[in-house]
Amino acid sequence: MRELLVVSKDDLTDDIARFLSENGWSLCYARSPETASKLADERKVLVGVVLFPTSRDTRLSAQLQQTVAELPQVKWIAALTEQMLSEREIKHFVAEHLYDFHVYPLEGERLTTVLGHAYGMARLERELAHHQEIKVPSRFGLVGESPQMRHLYRMLQRAAESDVSVLITGPTGTGKELAARAIHDHSERADGPYVAINCAAIPPSLLQSELFGHEKGSFTSANARKSGYIQSAAGGTLFLDEIGDMPMESQATLLRFLEDKIVTPIGSTRGKHIDVRILASTNVDLEGAIQNKRFRADLYYRLAFLTVETPALSERGKDIELLARHFLDEVTRDAGTRQLKIGQDALATLLSYAWPGNVRELRSVIFQAALSCEGLTIQASDLKIQGHPRGPYGAHGGHGRDAPEKHNGASAGHYVIGTLKSAREESEKRNLEYALERNACNITRTAQDLGVSRMTLYRLMAKHGVERSAIESSN
Ligand SMILES: Nc1ncnc2c1ncn2[C@@H]1O[C@H](COP(=O)(O)OP(=O)(O)OP(=O)(O)O)[C@@H](O)[C@H]1O
Numbered sequence: 142m143r144e145l146l147v148v149s150k151d152d153l154t155d156d157i158a159r160f161l162s163e164n165g166w167s168l169c170y171a172r173s174p175e176t177a178s179k180l181a182d183e184r185k186v187l188v189g190v191v192l193f194p195t196s197r198d199t200r201l202s203a204q205l206q207q208t209v210a211e212l213p214q215v216k217w218i219a220a221l222t223e224q225m226l227s228e229r230e231i232k233h234f235v236a237e238h239l240y241d242f243h244v245y246p247l248e249g250e251r252l253t254t255v256l257g258h259a260y261g262m263a264r265l266e267r268e269l270a271h272h273q274e275i276k277v278p279s280r281f282g283l284v285g286e287s288p289q290m291r292h293l294y295r296m297l298q299r300a301a302e303s304d305v306s307v308l309i310t311g312p313t314g315t316g317k318e319l320a321a322r323a324i325h326d327h328s329e330r331a332d333g334p335y336v337a338i339n340c341a342a343i344p345p346s347l348l349q350s351e352l353f354g355h356e357k358g359s360f361t362s363a364n365a366r367k368s369g370y371i372q373s374a375a376g377g378t379l380f381l382d383e384i385g386d387m388p389m390e391s392q393a394t395l396l397r398f399l400e401d402k403i404v405t406p407i408g409s410t411r412g413k414h415i416d417v418r419i420l421a422s423t424n425v426d427l428e429g430a431i432q433n434k435r436f437r438a439d440l441y442y443r444l445a446f447l448t449v450e451t452p453a454l455s456e457r458g459k460d461i462e463l464l465a466r467h468f469l470d471e472v473t474r475d476a477g478t479r480q481l482k483i484g485q486d487a488l489a490t491l492l493s494y495a496w497p498g499n500v501r502e503l504r505s506v507i508f509q510a511a512l513s514c515e516g517l518t519i520q521a522s523d524l525k526i527q528g529h530p531r532g533p534y535g536a537h538g539g540h541g542r543d544a545p546e547k548h549n550g551a552s553a554g555h556y557v558i559g560t561l562k563s564a565r566e567e568s569e570k571r572n573l574e575y576a577l578e579r580n581a582c583n584i585t586r587t588a589q590d591l592g593v594s595r596m597t598l599y600r601l602m603a604k605h606g607v608e609r610s611a612i613e614s615s616n
Pocket residue numbers: 282283284285311312313314315316317318319320382423424451464467500501504
C-alpha cells in the first residue's frame with residue numbers, strides 16, 4: 142500500500158475513499174499543519190492531497206496553503222474550484238508548491254492517475270538522491286579530490302600509520318577537527334577512546350585540573366577526586382583543539398607529560414603512567430606566538446613531530462562544487478527538504494567567492510539556501526554571501542575582498558520601515574535562540590515550544606543564521 146496524506150477539513154466521500162483504497166492507497170487524514178507534519182515524518186509520506194473548501198473560506202484556505210508549503214518533501218495534488226484558479230495568489234501557490242491540481246468535482250479515475258504519477262516521480266527522486274549521495278566521494282570522512290586534498294589524505298595516512306604527536310594547522314573551518322578524528326579512526330588506537338577538548342573554551346584557571354585531574358580538597362571547589370581528560374583518553378587519542386590558547390602554566394605541565402607520559406593530578410604526589418596519543422590543532426600562527434612569548438617553543442617541537450595542514454577552501458577549486466552537493470545531501474536528509482539542484486549561476490557564485498569562513502561557511506550557506514529556496518533549483522540570489530568575491534588577483538588578494546555590501550537602494554522612507562522590520566527580526570531571532578536554549582537544542586521540543594512545525598523552525602534557524610552547535614557550545 143502507498144501512503145496518501147489527505148489534508149482537509151472534511152473526509153473524502155465514501156466512494157472516492159473506497160476507490161483510492163482499491164487502487165492501493167492507504168489514507169491518513171490531517172486537520173492541522175502539526176498533524177500533517179507529524180504524519181509525513183512518521184510514515185515517510187511521498188504524496189499528499191489537499192482539499193480546498195468549495196465555498197470561500199480565506200482562513201482555512203491560508204492554513205491549507207501553509208501546510209503544503211511547510212512540507213515541500215511531499216508531492217502535493219490540490220483539489221480546488223474553478224473560481225479559486227482565477228485568483229492570482231492561488232495561481233502562484235499552484236505553480237510553486239503543487240505537483241498537479243484537480244478541479245472539483247473529484248473523480249476517482251483522474252485522481253488515481255495523477256497520484257500514481259506523483260508517486261512515481263517522488264520515488265525516482267528519492268532513488269536519485271540516494272545515488273547522488275554515493276556519487277560524492279569521501280576519503281577519511283572528508284570530501285574533496287583537489288591536489289591539495291590528495292596531499293592532505295597522504296599526510297593523514299602517514300599520521301595514522303605512526304603513533305607520534307601531530308599538529309594540525311590551517312585556517313578556521315577547514316576541517317582540522319575532522320582530520321584529527323580521521324587520524325584516530327585509521328590508527329591502531331581506533332578501538333580506544335577519542336577525547337576532544339577545546340582549549341579556548343575551558344577557563345584557563347580550570348584547564349590544568351580538567352586535563353590532569355585533581356584530588357579531593359586540592360583547591361576550594363574540589364569537592365571530590367576527579368580524573369582528567371588525559372586519563373579518560375587512556376589507550377586512545379586526546380585531541381587538543383585551539384592549543385594556541387593554552388595558558389603558559391598548562392603548557393609546562395603538558396610538556397612534562399609528553400616527555401614522561403606520567404600524569405600527576407593536582408594535589409597528589411603520586412604520578413601514573415598513561416598511554417595516550419596527543420593530536421593538537423591551531424588556526425593561529427604558533428611560530429608568531431612563540432616569538433611573542435605566548436607559546437613555548439619546546440612544546441611546539443614536541444607536538445609537531447608531524448604537521449598536517451588543512452588547505453583554505455578557496456585553494457580547492459572544483460572541490461567547492463563537490464562539497465556544496467555533499468552539504469545539499471546532508472540538509473535533504475536531515476531537514477527533509479526536497480531534492481534540490483544547484484543552478485549554474487549559483488555555482489559560478491560559489492566558485493568565485495573567497496570563503497573567509499572556509500568549509501564551515503560553505504556548509505552554512507548551502508543549508509540556508511536549501512531551506513529558503515522556493516523552487517527546485519538553488520539560484521545565486523538564494524546564496525547569502527556578499528562582499529567577498531575573489532577578484533582578479535586570486536583567492537584572498539585583489540579589490541574584491543572588501544567590496545561594500547550590495548546597495549539596496551533604500552530611500553529615507555524605506556529606512557524607517559527597515560528599522561522597524563529589523564527590530565522585529567531581531568526579537569524573532571532572540572526568541573528563537575532562547576527557545577533553543579530552553580529546550581537544550583532539541584528540535585521537536587523547540588518547535589512545539591514556539592508553536593511552529595519543525596520545518597518552519599529549520600527555516601527560521603537558517604534565516605537568522607542560528608546554529609544548534611553554537612548554542613550548545615555557549616552553554
Ligand atoms: N573536507 C570536508 N568534507 C566534508 N565536510 C567538511 C570538510 N571539511 C570541513 N567540513 C565540515 O566543515 C565544518 C567545520 O569543520 P571543522 O570543525 O573540522 O573545522 P576546523 O578547522 O576544526 O575549525 P576551527 O578552526 O574553527 O576549529 C564541519 O561541519 C565539518 O564537518
